[in-house]
Amino acid sequence: MNIRSQVSMVFHLDxxxxxxxxxxxxKNVWTDRKGADYxxxxxxxxxxxxxxxxxxxxQEQYRGGWEKNGDEPIHIKSTGKARVVPNIxxxxxxxxxxxxxxxxxxxxxxxxxxxEGSDQPIAKPISMITGEDIEIExxxxxxxxxxxxxxxxxxxxxxxxxxxxxxxxxxxVERLVLFYLPRxxxxxxxxxxxxxxxSGALYKRGEDGIVLxxxxxxxxxxxxxxxxxxKKTYFNWFTGKSEKCILCFPRLExxxxxxxxxxxxxxxxxxxxxxxxxxxxxxxxxxxxxxLVNGHRSLILDPHDPEVVRKAQxxxxxxxxxxxxxxxxxxxxxxxxxxxxxxxxxxxxxPMLFYVPPMSPVIADFENGLxxxxxxxxxxxxxxxxxxxxxxANLFGGGHEGxxxxxMGKQLAVRWHRRAETVGDVDRATADKxxxxxxxxxxEAEAIYKLTSLCTFEDRFVIPPMYREQAIxxxxxPGEHKAETGFGFVGGPQRGL
Amino acid sequence: xxxxxxxxxxxxxxxYVCLFTFFLMTIYRYRAQSFSYSSLSSQFLENKHHFWAVxxxxxxxxxxxxxxxxxxxxxxxxxAWNSVPWRLxxxxxxxxxxxxxxxxxxxxxxVRRMSSSKVRMVTTPTDWILFLMLLVQTVSGVSIxxxxxxxxxxxxxxxxxxxxxxxxxxPDVSFVAAMPWLIKLHVVLAFLxxxxxxxxxxxHVLVIPNPYLWRKPQVVRWYGRK
Ligand code: HEM
Ligand code: SF4
Ligand code: SF4
Numbered sequence: 211m212n213i214r215s216q217v218s219m220v221f222h223l224d225x226x227x228x229x230x231x232x233x234x235x236x237k238n239v240w241t242d243r244k245g246a247d248y249x250x251x252x253x254x255x256x257x258x259x260x261x262x263x264x265x266x267x268x269q270e271q272y273r274g275g276w277e278k279n280g281d282e283p284i285h286i287k288s289t290g291k292a293r294v295v296p297n298i299x300x301x302x303x304x305x306x307x308x309x310x311x312x313x314x315x316x317x318x319x320x321x322x323x324x325x326e327g328s329d330q331p332i333a334k335p336i337s338m339i340t341g342e343d344i345e346i347e348x349x350x351x352x353x354x355x356x357x358x359x360x361x362x363x364x365x366x367x368x369x370x371x372x373x374x375x376x377x378x379x380x381x382x383v384e385r386l387v388l389f390y391l392p393r394x395x396x397x398x399x400x401x402x403x404x405x406x407x408x409s410g411a412l413y414k415r416g417e418d419g420i421v422l423x424x425x426x427x428x429x430x431x432x433x434x435x436x437x438x439x440x441k442k443t444y445f446n447w448f449t450g451k452s453e454k455c456i457l458c459f460p461r462l463e464x465x466x467x468x469x470x471x472x473x474x475x476x477x478x479x480x481x482x483x484x485x486x487x488x489x490x491x492x493x494x495x496x497x498x499x500x501x502l503v504n505g506h507r508s509l510i511l512d513p514h515d516p517e518v519v520r521k522a523q524x525x526x527x528x529x530x531x532x533x534x535x536x537x538x539x540x541x542x543x544x545x546x547x548x549x550x551x552x553x554x555x556x557x558x559x560x561p562m563l564f565y566v567p568p569m570s571p572v573i574a575d576f577e578n579g580l581x582x583x584x585x586x587x588x589x590x591x592x593x594x595x596x597x598x599x600x601x602x603a604n605l606f607g608g609g610h611e612g613x614x615x616x617x618m619g620k621q622l623a624v625r626w627h628r629r630a631e632t633v634g635d636v637d638r639a640t641a642d643k644x645x646x647x648x649x650x651x652x653x654e655a656e657a658i659y660k661l662t663s664l665c666t667f668e669d670r671f672v673i674p675p676m677y678r679e680q681a682i683x684x685x686x687x688p689g690e691h692k693a694e695t696g697f698g699f700v701g702g703p704q705r706g707l
Numbered sequence: 708x709x710x711x712x713x714x715x716x717x718x719x720x721x722x723y724v725c726l727f728t729f730f731l732m733t734i735y736r737y738r739a740q741s742f743s744y745s746s747l748s749s750q751f752l753e754n755k756h757h758f759w760a761v762x763x764x765x766x767x768x769x770x771x772x773x774x775x776x777x778x779x780x781x782x783x784x785x786x787a788w789n790s791v792p793w794r795l796x797x798x799x800x801x802x803x804x805x806x807x808x809x810x811x812x813x814x815x816x817x818v819r820r821m822s823s824s825k826v827r828m829v830t831t832p833t834d835w836i837l838f839l840m841l842l843v844q845t846v847s848g849v850s851i852x853x854x855x856x857x858x859x860x861x862x863x864x865x866x867x868x869x870x871x872x873x874x875x876x877x878p879d880v881s882f883v884a885a886m887p888w889l890i891k892l893h894v895v896l897a898f899l900x901x902x903x904x905x906x907x908x909x910x911h912v913l914v915i916p917n918p919y920l921w922r923k924p925q926v927v928r929w930y931g932r933k
Contacts, residue, residue: 291919291920294916294919294920298915299761299762299765299766300750300757300758300761300762301750302758304750304751304754305751306750306751306752306753306754307751307752307825308754339752339825339828340824340825340827340828342824400925401925404924404925404926405924405925407919407926408916408919409914409916409919410916410918410919410922410926412926413926413927413928414925414926414927414928415927415928415929416927416928416929416930417929417930425742426741426742427741428745429744429745429746429911429914429916430745430746430747430748430911431746431748431916432748432750432751435751445748445751447749447751447752447829448829449742449745450745450746450747450748451742451745678930681930682930684930685930703740703742703743704740704742704743705743705747706740706742706743706744706745706747706908706910707743707831707833707834707906707907707908
């Protein structure tokens, strides 16, 4: 057993209101720069929809992630070792700016400087790249709230396997349904971006698992952009370096939650440490599709198990981090309750950001111009929700419904339970029946309710001590380090000629 | 007399200045500004014509450059190969073909840079100077192949000794001094390109990845641990 710790995340989709505050917080802190202007390390997509970059989940087009053919070991679907030599000059699977959008601003000066005339001056949109006038044709959330759903939602790759009737249902006005999917880098355990980099510029930090790109080593071979199935490495077109979400490590190291977590209006985000067994990564990444979700879980170790604690200590994980792992809200969602699931586990990068799937509104019957709900009880069963189970299975279950059903059933049971507790128009026996069916004890239901609805900052973000200062002391005299800090770049990073 | 002085300047002084600049500045730039070492790919901004420009150019230039290196490093073996006429023809024709491929690719690179307004934004004056130098260099190279054939042999017999004499710090210009002006131009421009190299995007040639094919897929960095 080779125990490592990983700062992991849960996004509770039932709570996301699609406000994009997270995206803006991230943009203001990190990507408000030339070349990074089109990047959204954190973006929020409307589902069903095609997302950003457009149709990123269609791996026949983008060829991200790992591929498994039969019994052979997995390989990088885009340019792995064998194909990197001929493809280094031109990467055939590299998305271009057209797949994202051309960033623009407005010519505000015209409002002040326009010649006097008979028309009101306007601020025309201009490209942030060329400065020329542009026709805006796409944006990072172009299909927000199902805008243009005939083109966008209808082409969502997650609709795979849905019946014609289900698809029609999704697009009929009376039964429209949507939810939001906020996305950041998943800081995967088996990151394809790292594995694909010819320069070895990408790496995973040993102590906390944050995946970073060494800006001094990146040479713009852009393999990572093609390889990440979540399209969470971006190419800075100005500096000629790839960039990605850094999980706000400078904030984490000073005990603060990442900017997108901190600013989240819906309080949907949770952060905490998971301990995992790095020796079994390869085996798990090679499991058949239907075993992936459970295999991924089996990597995660119980931080309360004395055996695990002992081994973690001997692996050099500080006590503070182990304690933090024991309080991790992520462990509760993913392991204790099993209601948070990894996105697209079939890409086999073993993402460490988990989603609690959202409950969606119920299907209504539409007769004689009147909508009537066909459910009997107070809450509808999960199969009556407007969003078909297969859709969630494609997104969070690697195409398989079982784990998603379990997560949804438990959430439903918690609702019955709380209704019985607070409103009282549901009798206890019914609530208990639902809890039993959902494999959920009373205490568990209460705990889920509390961490979902009444959670404070401290409940949501259990940030481990990062001990970077000690880590530095191990290699260098602190005074010396202090004197050198800031001298990493001579004259600041500048684009090459 | 002045001709002699001129040759000394072009084929002794200039090469040393250029080689010196090359070594000094690539190392300095790597140490002080390793951030600036990048192929500065523009594929992200323009992906339709990218393949047809960058790929032929690179296959062409890499093979042609490799040919020059071979003649420089193993002249005897090359001459032995060329001693059978059909082998000489094969070599000459393929060298010419790759030279032409380079010109086509380079023309593609230049036209693409001029026609795409986005790519123009990431093209610097240095790039234009470099493209001009490379264009003159490749066109003169292909012209030499056409007008002064069997270069694979006369390079090995005449140019290789000159280049070695430079490297061995006992310059002997007698071989180049007798060459036609087209070849002299090609040689002078080659040294100028080497001298200009560290100030351009060409530095990407020095950082081509090699450990990738052998390393383990995942990279983990620890603080204070190897
Ligand atoms: C194995 C060696 C080499 C590799 C791996 C390599 C790789 C690359 C890559 C990835 C690009 C960026 C293309 C893009 O996406 O826009 C590039 C551009 C370029 N390379 Fe190389 N290169 C190599 C050798 C050379 C050599 C020997 C030369 C010339 C002497 C050269 C000259 C150039 C030039 C001029 C560009 C700019 C092309 C443009 O404007 O798009 N390269 N190279
Ligand atoms: S989400 Fe993409 S960029 Fe992030 S670690 Fe995974 S493969 Fe790499
Ligand atoms: S800030 Fe929170 S609630 Fe708002 S869009 Fe982002 S994740 Fe959703």
